[in-house]
Amino acid sequence: MVLRTYLVEDNPVIRENLIDTLAELANVKTVGAAGSEGEGCRWLTRNGDKWDLAIVDLFLKEGNGLGVLASCMDRRPQQKVVVLSNYATPEMRSRCMALKADAVFDKSNEIDALLDYCVLHASGTARH
Secondary structure (H helix, E strand, O other), X not given: OOEEEEEEOXXXXXXXXXXXXXXXXXXXXXXXXXXXXXXXXHXXXXXXXXXXXXXXXXXXXXXXXXXXXXXXXXXXXXXXXXXXEOOOOHHHHHHHHXXXXXXXXXXXXXXXXXXXXXXXXXXXXXXX
């Protein structure tokens, strides 16, 4: 199964590298991307049947990833929202989990864990 993924990341270099890496190593098809909270919230809520996974950065060009998480709280059970940030402190992880994030990954040292997470969900063997 291909995991239809939407990215909310404002850095174009990181966004493009992530798209390529996820497609190559984790059976992920990126269905869209946003660089701001508003754009990400609008797309994710208006296209609820077109994505399986959202990957959200916390610090964005406009707004922040916490707002994106809040907008996804009423998603379908099989849809996953994860945070990928350089600011994955214990306190921030706790705040993200309170907003129903399924996982939080640190950009600097947990990319492999994100890839493993994507592979697991793409294979359909993940717990929902």
